[in-house]
Amino acid sequence: MALVSRLGEGLPEWTDPDAVVEAARQWLAGYFTPEQDHPGAVFVAEGEGEVVGVxxxxxxxxxxxxxxxxxxxxxxxxxTARTGLGRRLLSTAEAWAREQGVSQMTLETAASNTTARRFYAGAGYREEAIRFTRALDQPV
Ligand SMILES: CC(C)(COP(=O)(O)OP(=O)(O)OC[C@H]1O[C@@H](n2cnc3c(N)ncnc32)[C@H](O)[C@@H]1OP(=O)(O)O)[C@@H](O)C(=O)NCCC(=O)NCCS
Structure with missing residues (x-):
């Protein structure tokens, strides 16, 4: 859960990072709520007795x-940045996906998250869709 605070990085300036981190915490917590009968998985990387990746x-x-x-x-x-841990976690998630019988992996990241975009592009991911957003209380 501590690592989820990193999901507040690289966001567009109009996005509240605290809200994003809190939402991510709730999504992650959902994986550990038995009554939700969640079919997904969470994998962690451990190093020297602490969780260093999720x-x-x-x-x-x-x-x-x-x-x-x-x-x-x-x-x-x-x-641990740039030590290959992110790539290993991604590969682990992809292996899980294959076990589920699906042939495609998708994810979303902020357009302004240049680190993540380079990371995913380097791992063979292509940009598939563009999402538009607009603050409705602002003039056009
Ligand atoms: C994105 C993230 C998971 C990458 O993890 P990582 O362990 O540092 O990445 P890796 O070491 O596996 O990097 C693999 C490749 O991705 C690319 N890459 C990773 N970080 C990069 C950076 N800061 N700048 C440019 N390229 C980068 C490189 O091609 C790298 O290979 P190389 O080091 O041999 O050049 C990590 O930066 C992170 O936790 N970011 C904050 C959370 C986030 O934004 N998550 C993604 C949104 S869901």
Whole structure:
């Protein structure tokens, strides 16, 4: 849960990072709520007795209609950056997805999160959709 605070990084300036982190915490907590009968998985990386990386993965219906896997949260401890941990967690989530019988992995990240965009592009992910947003209390 401590690592989820990293999901407040790289957000657009009009987004409240505290709200994003709190929402991510609730999503992650949902994986550990038995009554939700959650079909997804959470994998952690351990180093020297502490959790240094986390990834959550689940399945859902892609907008084309077929089932896909998607990454909910992925974060590593800052002191492990660029040591390959993120890539290993991603590979672990992909292996889980294959076990579920789905052939596609999807995820969303902030357009302004250049680190994540480089990371995913380097791992073979292509940009699929663009999401538009507008504050309705602002003039056009
Ligand atoms: C994105 C994140 C998970 C990457 O984890 P990581 O363990 O540092 O990444 P890896 O060491 O596996 O990097 C693999 C490749 O991704 C790319 N990459 C990773 N970080 C990068 C950066 N800051 N700048 C440019 N490329 C980067 C590189 O190609 C890298 O390979 P290289 O180090 O051999 O050049 C990590 O930066 C993080 O936790 N960020 C905060 C949370 C977040 O934004 N999560 C993604 C949104 S869901």
């Amino acid at each position: 990834v959550s993965v689940n399945t859902r219906r892609h907008f084309t209609g077929s089932m896909e896997a998607y990454i909910g949260e992925l974060a590593v401890a800052p002191h």
